[in-house]
Amino acid sequence: MLYNESSPLEVRILSRRFGMPNSASIETYLATDGYKALEKALGMSQDEIINEVKASGLRGRGGAGFPTGMKWSFVPRQSPKPKYIMVNADESEPGTCKDRLLIEYDPHQMIEGILIAALAVGAQQGYVYIRGEYRYLIDIVDRAIEEAYAHNYLGDNILGRGVKFHLATHSGAGAYECGEESALLESFEGKRGVPRIRPPFPAVAGAYQSPTILNNVETFCSVPPIILNGGAYFAGLGTPKNGGTRLFCLSGHINKPGVYELPMGFNLMRMINEVGGGMRNGKKLKAVIPGGSSCPLLKADECDLAMDFDTLAAAKSMLGSGGVVVMDEDTCMVKAALRIMRFYAHESCGWCIPCREGTTWLRKLLTRFHEGMGQKSDIVLIGDLAKNMLGRTFCPLGDAAALPTISIVEKFPEEFEAHLNGEPCPYEKSSRLVAA
């Protein structure tokens, strides 16, 4: 059963097996071109695989959008240490719920992508780091791994081709910060999930200080179609430098929230109105978080744009992780800013002082403000505090907390003004977004 109906506007490459009977089984996978990309890759050189991925224009689907082929090429060819593949299945960016589906419906696609990455860099061991809350997905991946071993797609002599690769799952235990690559590696090693200073990057010193390819689930899932159909084919689905399709997670005040696979560069307004069925209850659009809660918000009149990494960057926001959160005219933006900040204050690991103290004080300021006890000078203070966090932390969590806050306070100053002088939240009557 699918969690939401698909849309006729979708281009289903990664999600093409979603909804098929027993879509997670190796039988279904093999009956639908499964592991054919691996067989093809077994006949390719490491450079050929990496060049194909480079040609595809695939960029990391976890949020940063770093070119995947380039990342793979940073792994040193000659290494006295073993190399590792690490899958980031610690999906926890608010607004994002796509990796869950990719694993639930098609775990073998991810495994095949992992195997091709292993061939590309000569790794013999991989791990899938899955957030602890996704316990049932750990069982699904474990089952798929067993099937892959039984069919000789994993093991000491894969398909009799003299290639060795082993794969296992690894459970997290509840920490957003562990989705950050270096914190994930620390957590994987049985430590607190605090970020590492980089460089060196994981490609050189990752798991156990060994060369490691670390990518998001969806990134690995994109690899089999790229190898099977060619990088140029995948690139052609998207916009320049933004190859392929991606899974967008539509949520919030729209008629048909859901996860939809659309070409990179799909127009955001069309996404809301045609894919997502338009605004709920005929309300007007107020703002959109385009790619998970770490991204600066877009005002309604800024939403007529192509959803790719470069267009969003030009609009001073980010494409992020594909979590599109839609807010209608009745949404209290102060409340939204507060809820987002509460999250980052909770999840800040406490390692860097600007993030630990900044998120805590911003949470306090926004709480006070939303309760109607703010002062006019707080509006400036909130922006200043957030700006002082930017670029001053080891990992991107500090920026992730600051950026949406800055965007809200700069784009919706009138909403902050309306909370001044002890006035109750002006949305209290008309909205579900009211103080408890």
Place this chain on the structure above:
Amino acid sequence: MTFSPELEARFEKFLAKYPEGRKRSAMIPMLIYAQDEVGSMTDELVEEVARRVGVTPLQVQEVLTYYSMLHRKPMGKYHVQICTNISCLLVGGEELWDRACHKLGIGHKQVTKDGRISLEEVECIGACSWAPAIQVNYDFYHDVTMDQIEKLIDGLQSGRNPEQIADLRKVNS
């Protein structure tokens, strides 16, 4: 400390997953699976896991305090986790949370006197497109309505398990 044969088998698998000399990697997976059986991060469990992965109990303590799912005191038999993060908030997650707290007379990470139900206001659980969402133990429930949360709480209080509560269907198989 003794565990069930199933958990022992799982531990053995965990410890074999990682390279030679890297047993410490098994610590967090061991703790989170042990929690299902032991109930919480007891001193005894901490010492046992420390011994098995070859670190000091203090090193395990230091790690476990970081992770929100590792509980230092037992939660209820049914741990009801309600997401109020942004996507859930927009469609009523906070109201579900308030209602559950009000009905049970308990708050965040608190347990009912009979030890049956506990509540936790959780951060994003990855169900944003099917919000508001909750988890009961490890099971997901999507598009949860106020009526459903009422029935869930009433049902759990009257001794039923989530599967026996009409109208409520977990989405993960």
